[in-house]
Amino acid sequence: MRLLLILICVAPVFSQKNLVYKGIIKDANTQENIPHATVVIYNSTNLIDGVSTNDDGEFQLKNNKNATHIEVSFIGYKTYMLSISKISDFNAIVINLQPDNELEEVVIQAKKNTTQLKIDRKTINLGADLQQSGNTALEAFDQIPEIQTDLGTGTISLRGGGNVRVLVNGKPSPLNTTELLQQIAASSVDKIEIIASPSSKNQADGISGIIDIILKKNTNYGLNLTLNSSVGTKRHQYGFDANYNLSSVNIRLNASNSRRSMNSKQWIYQEYTNGNTRDFFAPHNFNGKINNISLGIDFFLNESNELSFQVDYTDDSHSFHNNTFYSNVTGRPDYMYTRNSSHMHKTTVYNANYRKKFTSKGHYLELDYNLTNNENILPASDIEEGIFLFDELQNNRNDLHALAFDYTLPINKMTLEAGFSWNYRKLRSFREFTPNASNATQDAFDYKENLIGIYGLTRFETGSFNWQTGIRYEHFTSDSNNTANNQASDLRFLNLFPSVHVSYTSNDKNTFNIGYSRRISRPNFRHINPFQVGNQYFQWNSNPSLQPEFADNFELNYQYNGKRINISASTFYRYRTDVIQWLETIDANGVHFINFDNIGQRNSFGIENTIQYKITSYWNSELSANYYYTKANQPDITWNNLYSSNIILKSTFKITKNISTDITFRHTPRNQSVYSITEPRNRIDFAIRASFLDNKLTTNFRIVDVLDANLRRRTIVLPGIIQNETWKFQSQTFAWMLSLNYRIFQNKGKIRSRKSRNYNYGGTTD
Template sequence: MTRILVFNIFFWMPIISFAQLYSGVVKDATTQESIPYATIGLYKETVLVDGTSSNERGQFQIKNNKEATHIEVSFMGYEIYKILISEILDYQNMNVVLQPSKNELNEVVVQAERTTTQLKIDRKIVNLGTDLQQSGATALEAFDQISEIQTDLGTGSLSLRGSGNVRLLINGKPSAMNSMELLDQIPASSIQRVEIITSPSAKNQADGLSGIINIIFKKNINQGLNLNLNSSVGTKRYQVGFDGNYNTSIVNFRLQASHGERRMDSKQWIYQKYANGNTRDFYAPHDFNGKVTRVTSGLDFFFDEKNELSFEVSYTHDFHSFFNDTYYTNVTGRNDYLYTRNSSHTHKTAIYNVNYRRKFSEDGHFLELDYNVNDNKNILPASDFEDDSFLFDEEQSNKNNLHALAIDYTVPSEKITIEAGTSWNHRKLTSFNNFVPSGGIAVNDIFNYKENLLGIYGLTKFKTGKLNWQTGLRYEYFSSNSDNTMNGQTTDLSFSNLFPSIHLSYELTDKNTLNTGYSKRVSRPNFNHINPFRMGNQYFQWNANPSLKPEFADSFEVNYQYDGEKLNLSIDTFYRYRTDVIQWLQVINDEGVRIVSFDNVGKRNTYGIETNTHYKINSFWNTQLSANYYYSKAKQPNITWTDLYSSNIILKNTFKICKSITTDITYTHVPKRQDVFSQTQPRNRFDLAARANFLDNRLTASFRIVDVLDNNLRKRKLVLTNVVQNETWRFQSQTFGWMFTLNYKLFQNQGKTRNRKQRNYNHGGAIE
């Protein structure tokens, strides 16, 4: 493995030679705003010699040692800029000004053929193309196609670099729902990009030991009246929705709505053998029925070139029901019996957001203020029966209210950029538990919880030669208090901490980049750890622990990326050191119920490597190989295994059959995984997808088959001190899906337009 890595790095790392450097900035002639992602081409007569794209600030750089005659700069909606090499006065300070096109263009719908990954100094950005097999897929299913994110479609678990301690954000902000339910309600077609932040800077809130996953939704601000219709139908599911906007250049109105329903069935076999010789087996089929309705509207005001104000309101109604029969057999000391639990979840979430951005004269100089309110209500009733005899009714409900206020200020200069900001986050949670046993007296208990987090950060960015530096320091003060009427228990916690970060990026050449970074992270005890009212079931229960301490992690990483014309290669390595690890501790009682609690248990060292290679074999065939491996050494008592490991491999081949038809074949292999208490056996899966475009790309039809061979079983062995449990889970892995998308622009505004970016505030969000 070491030889292969060394060969990859040095084979693709070109030798630095003497060459002419061309650099500058691309701007709009009317507004003088920078133009990101413009195309810069270096030509010798009519032959393209070299090329690049401008960055987010419109800056570009080309280093070339070949003969050239002129440079061409182009961007959609602008006239092509052309200048002879002999006419350039200053090669390193070119000021390229593009004139808006005077010709009215026919509508062109551009859709990325493949997903692209952009490596930044402190994060990896996955811009979703059409090759993620999104036909009717949810966000969780889309994540399953990204090798850097580890998911389990059966359990809905989510992890980065072998750890499930992940901070999940939506447009830079948190959700009050857990990750499984949240990702299951988001259509993959609504996602523009995913930011994978494994080495967060001081600008980001310090929660999330393994990093941050930030989902950025699509936001339409195109001129005129635009409408995008989409629908999908598949195995026991359907979804319909639309996305529209009306932009007069001064005011932009946005409206999105979707409704989807999905059913799913799964089967689980569990076999328990106790140390004393007792046994218990159970077979548990599950039926799931769910429906989600989402509505989002927004107003963007562009008062002038320097002031922008946005309002947004969204509402989600998510309902799903569960019907679980558990057939108990081979139970020591009693006859076989049937246990039934009928339950449902209702989640109602309203989100309100206001954002103001003030631009100053210099490009990149701005002040931004963002306020977000997340109001979430949940109702979780359940009824339990044994052999058709009623046992009890239980209902848990909670009101979860989050407020997040943040201010950011950025000041650029010729040599250094300074960023500073502050944030205040507040959560108020009230949980109710109502228990009514058969023939007994109803019991009602309440859990109240409040949490506040104040954060202040400073960040500097500067460049010395080819080396880019980013250093930062963050201060956070955290406090929380709670009371529980069930046992009269109260908590009053407060923590004050500093979190440094440093990142370096070295541009070996215009195609080779080397990055390294360090960040300190924390996992504090929150309501998930100390709330006693969490819905379980007949074989799984939670125990709260209000005595937890914070867990800290120091993370180091190094990554290399090569971006060539045909080959894209990235290699990431990291090391993470965790102290006072907040560990799931498990025990199975005499009734066969697995009881999970949390405690601070020892230390852990984690190492890992991630590789991603994309190669364009020819004009119609692209192939991508992604692989990762993570290893941890757990220095923790009272666990079964101290050597922990996990990995996965994804091989994707995309074929362009003709101009309008593309197919995708994906193979996924998940090798054996070992955790502190369990071992999961290897799994394999083949996925197929096809896409066809019609009506000048306005209409898109996609078809997807997940798990063609229908053999993606999850087999796990759980080893505890008093019992060994073998599990087989056959969830609804094989699915078929169709998706239809229609894009239509009713008319195009003929007035003055401005080069506006799609505005998504990205401070780092509120408390998760």
């Protein structure tokens, strides 16, 4: 009898063993996997647990309680209910969701940015962040805590380092980072990939890592049209995005036109150790326009073969006018110096992509070719006290070829990946200099660069650990010739780059990543080209004798995703050798010169933390705090202890069902670089959004720097001189945006299963 009672008591305990439910969610019509669908397990009407499907539409649930059914839901689909008693294999559950044809088709974006921590990168889905709507990619970056952005200079950095490779859909651009980010509208960006410790699949250039901008590529069914326009402080923009999906063919077309003006003021005070002084006041006037058109076509030949072509054309022109007023100049009276200049970019990008999918999941090969033609024309005229000094004309023609082949083979729980890439750059810089009452001189700089890369990568699982290991071989060559001084260069580098990444997931809420990668910064055309854009108080000098700089990057990341709180934390260590350092000097005429040289080593440490907390159903808050420190063991610099940090506090309020508002406070503490100290700064931004017509029509209003107090004050200390600067750029801006999304009709025919066309392979050298 006693034994019977024990068995009766123990039986329920054993009946509540952990069951694991594994499965995949698909579109019933297309059989395409559905990422981020909600999967919830119930006991009658009581919710037990729930998860979201991953990027491949897969889910896994653990349960030790009695359950009656699973419920699956996703926007635009009918909710599906599956009884537990009807599941034959708990490790191979397949659920097909039916599209809800009664719902009116609209484009729906996430309410806030979401961050996914992957094994070798962070993916930030921009969603519909109120502070980013209607602005450029540069201004969108300014709202991402992991990217340090200076809106005044247009520079960006990762983890306190400025050597960052910026790609668009995995492809390079011939433009510098500032010009590229100002060309891209934030509304056209789908997500940002921050790859601070890249794997061997990515090309090895970029000491601080890679930022890859993934643009939206519309493949929605039927005929879709999105209209958008914005107007703000000395700026306006309008454009459209459309596609026509015929199941086997998808045609994409978008175009935009934007205009922007900006005024800024700069005060500079120079004091030499010999007692000489020089002050100048430099107001800058900028006017620019950007016209862009893009046409793409996707062919879904059959279930296994896909082919895409795309052509993009951008005409970006802007002009500068500044009068510099010199005063307190030792040995001469006050005077005014005028420079009138302009910059005209014309860029055409051609892309072809082929993908072959095999029968097993994740087994494919891909071939991608990208050709970029770019021409830059930069005329300038300099005048002093009304007397013409000289005309200068620079013309840069830049051709980039990028070919990549990738093959992925899954074997049980292991995936093997290998690839080849070839990148070629041809640059011709031409300069004509015409001084007053003298004959013109003409010089040319020719540059050719080849980079061949081969990589192998392995991904596998051991329990709760995911591993990714790889190695990359790169063969780099470059040749240049400068007719101005008959100087030539011939560089050859052969290098290996290993990488190791490990991810540990204890449950669906906690993820840990650790990674190592070796990176390089090779001397390229920006270091070697003597014809760099400068002005009367800022000049560049080239150095064709540079050697590569190397870095070993280590990182540790953690992410927690809860119902009301999300936490992201990172720490890193970076060791750099043969650092390619900017060496700064200011001569007796007050001209600031930048030279490049390999000097010394650096040890960098840093932490990044972000906490998102849902205070109430209508109030979301976010706090981000980052700190970076570098110990520089280098000669010929002013400070060897370098530091920077930033703090961002964001609150988003849902006032009504259709109206939301955002208030963001940013504090940038004092930071110290190798030659300068920048004083603390504060900024408050405000944005409000309203939606109408069932979210088809949205309007945004945004104010950047509400208090108009974001001055930059900097002190530069160089041998023989101290320079104090105050820079008031056009920080405060007002912007209003109107956007209309409309589905004209839906294709009712059979739609093929297809993979996202956003293919990236790491780009070319920059």
